[in-house]
Amino acid sequence: MTYPVATIVFVALIAFVIVLGFVAGRWKAGNMDSIEEWGLGGRRFGTLISWFLIGGDTYTAYTFIAIPALMFGAGAIGFFAVPYTVVCYPILFLVFPKLWKVARNHGYITGPEFVRGRYGNRWLALAIGVTGIIATMPYIALQLIGMQTIIGALGIPGHIPLIAAFAVLAAFTYTSGLRAPAMISIVKDSLIYLTVIVAVIVIPTELGGFSAIFAHVAPAKLILPTPPAGSTGAYTSYATLALGSAMALFLYPHTTTGILSASGPRVIKRNAALLPAYTFVLGLLALLGFMAVAAGLAKMPQFAAGFAQYHASFAIPALMLYAFPGWFAGVAFAAIAIGALVPAAIMSIASANIFTRDIYKQFASATSPSTETLIAKLFSIVMVVGAVLFILAIPNTYAVQLQLLGGMWIIQTFPAIAFSVFTRFFNGWALLIGWAVGIVSATYLAALNHLMGAIWAFHILGYTVPSYIAFATVILNAVIAAVLSVPFNAIASDRARDATKAADYAA
Template identity: 75%
Template sequence: MNTVAIVVFIVLVALVLVMGFAAGRWKSADLDNIEEWGLGGRRFGTVITWFLLGGDIYTAYTFIAIPALMFGKGALGFFAVPYTVVCYPILFIVFPKLWKVAQKHGYITGPEFVRGRYGNRWLALAVGVTGIVATMPYIALQLVGMQTVIGALGLPGYMPLTVAVVVLACFTWTSGLRAPAMISIVKDLLIYLTVIVAVIVVPIELGGFGQIFDKIPAAMLTLPTPPAGSTGSYTGYATLALGSAMALFLYPHTTTAILSSSGSRIIKRNAALLPAYTIVLGLLALLGFMAYAMDLQKMPEFAAGFAKYHTSFAVPALFLHAFPSWFAGVAFGAIAVGALVPAAIMAIAAANIFTRDIWGPFVKGQNAGTGTKAETLVAKVFAMIMIAGAIFFIVVIPNTYAVQLQLLGGMWLIQIFPSVALSVFTRFFNGWALLVGWAVGIVTATWMVAENHFAGSLWTFHLFGYEVPSYIAFATLILNLIVAAILSLILNAVANDRALDETQAADYA
């Protein structure tokens, strides 16, 4: 146990949790209204939205997993950099339109927009359930990241993690989205501080970046050259980055952060400003190479950590070895807070979906209870269920299963791209056709991942005599679109549903 690091860690996390409770009085409003509790009243400006989206996208699991991938697999881990470049043009083009429509019609979730656009509550249910199912293991993985740094400090058992999550649940109940919005400011500043110090201090200790790269095997520095008749890792890498970018802002928590902003211009500004995080992510990925260059896995004091957490222990081991105890405590505190922020937003976003798209239309009747105290109470209760479910994942289910479910969740989530992202540009699709395309994509992606024994996200296709590896999510989305387009042509001719659209063309201008 590292006493100094533990004290700094606990003090830092405790201060942040206190901020979570204080956030309920920030931009004070009636938190018994779900738009205020679950969407911050749509009042966040450029700066707050920047921090909130940054805290949403660049999570604790990101700061553990990306360097771990670099540490274990090498250059493949850098797919996260082009992925977090490509995603921002998508944000700029699609989501200002979605915000305008949602603000005019009072939508607080993506599925609610889909129900209004197509007049089809079953399609909206499919979109909503997909988001909730994809979110649960994602919350769990945030807590896995937090558990890793708690273990690195030498704190025993699940008690510290459980206490932190219980407090997280309490301030989520009382403060809603305002809590992670306020905390994200501190979290992001701490992350920037930690990464910048690390990429200055560690290379100095190792004799410079040249010395670091000299110690990395050549096979880890680049993707392997494709063999004859194959595109090799190149198409796999490209489709992994593109498919991940297309799915990113469909996650309920990122959509919630976008819709909480005060205007469509705020979203466009953030699409231009958020790539600053990508620069930090690129530097963060290099921490995996720094850990490899230090041969941390061969040091006796870290043997137990690597045995338990595998390559995920690379960053904690690097901080413990390279920094004084107090700064390691600060770094671990930043990662822990980086788990609490997105976990809170994910729980709130899933609760918004359950309340507006499942409880309202299917339990209480179409739009029953909208804007009432009872509706907000349902949302708060479901948020607690999501947080408790994440704890269940951590304590009962092996971490490898949580990783597998999150992998599958991303492949499921991209199947709602036509229903949400494309639907702000066109009403060509028929709602029932989209539902069938969604089902085909879900089933096919699940089958492919199962055939891979949940061990990989790429599938090799044989096209025109070439072997073409592709990210499963991207390939199944194309299949989804083909099915939806063909069926839309047929259904629009015999059972056109465009009269059910409660939005107007002017809403999207």
């Protein structure tokens, strides 16, 4: 089934942001042959732009598809995204203003580069960098899945529109760098806010109010199940999933890049206070999953093919088409699709920064600043092309499974990055061993789950304690790093290799 009005509005808005992406290179103009200008926007973004940019690369197209879909299919457990995006902002406030200051003082543009400066250990930095790139690839692929769902809902056949959209993405990322997603994020977030606010007013009115909506949802899906005797049940699953996700969020290369592009620590602190506005919108967005249940969309013939192909992920597109006139559905679909372009662009730039500074530059011959930037630009294209091939070559289920693993892997960088802005207690080699144990144990437990779930039931002193695998394994990682640091520092301390100074970390 096709929707011509929605499609026209959708295409017009996408064309507008593509033009904006190419024009963005002239905004806050700088020397685009410098990787700091291309990959960090010259560290000149103020409070408002940083708010849009960090929000734009944190709340992605897949977020806006997957969270309501989880509520639609699984119920209350899907609401974990709301507390997790509350807990993450104290972490942002405490850790990243210090990291920004060190990075600015020493010219660092990535998290792994900071780790190498802190410990003088390029192998630890390499491990952190490779983890970031590998965790990012399926994340970009998930943005493609989100956009693919939207394009499919409009009745546009084939992969050609998706390929074309991301080819243009690669082009304006190459020319405009981080300025492109920064400028486009203003449009994307404005459209998202408009869509969600209108949706939570109009759709409940059409469905008889929120009481009627909740009445249509199975009682078992409205609350977490009561744990059985001898087990903490869904309570610890929910809590550790929220906390572990919060610890991982700003360690992803794209979110770190968004933060380091700010003009100063005060901008980051202000955003830690202002960004919870996105959490409020996310809570409203999650409720759209219950609205889709109440509307009975899965039983409507016009949406049968969409649910058969995309399953619960089709709930939001179907709800938009059901509740709104074609032109506004086109606006909503464009908001979600642009929500794929913005984070995908930042992810490719962030990965390119890591590849250039933490892999190529460290293990190849010295390069000039312009050559360094060229390498970063080319690698950003490689990331986008790789993600497209990923989607075309393998089932979408694998991308979801690899993203599940990506979250478990990226959190293993928490001790090396987050702890290191507060203390030099750790030894670099001990952190590397802790990282390796965390990666292996997380992957092993996920494999035992057949990559179908992120929760593992641990048996402790006669109690069953289900936990997010990533959270449990990063605790193991940190404990091993702490224990080994004592003898390692006694035998062969690496503190003399610290290129940073105590003054870098002062408030």
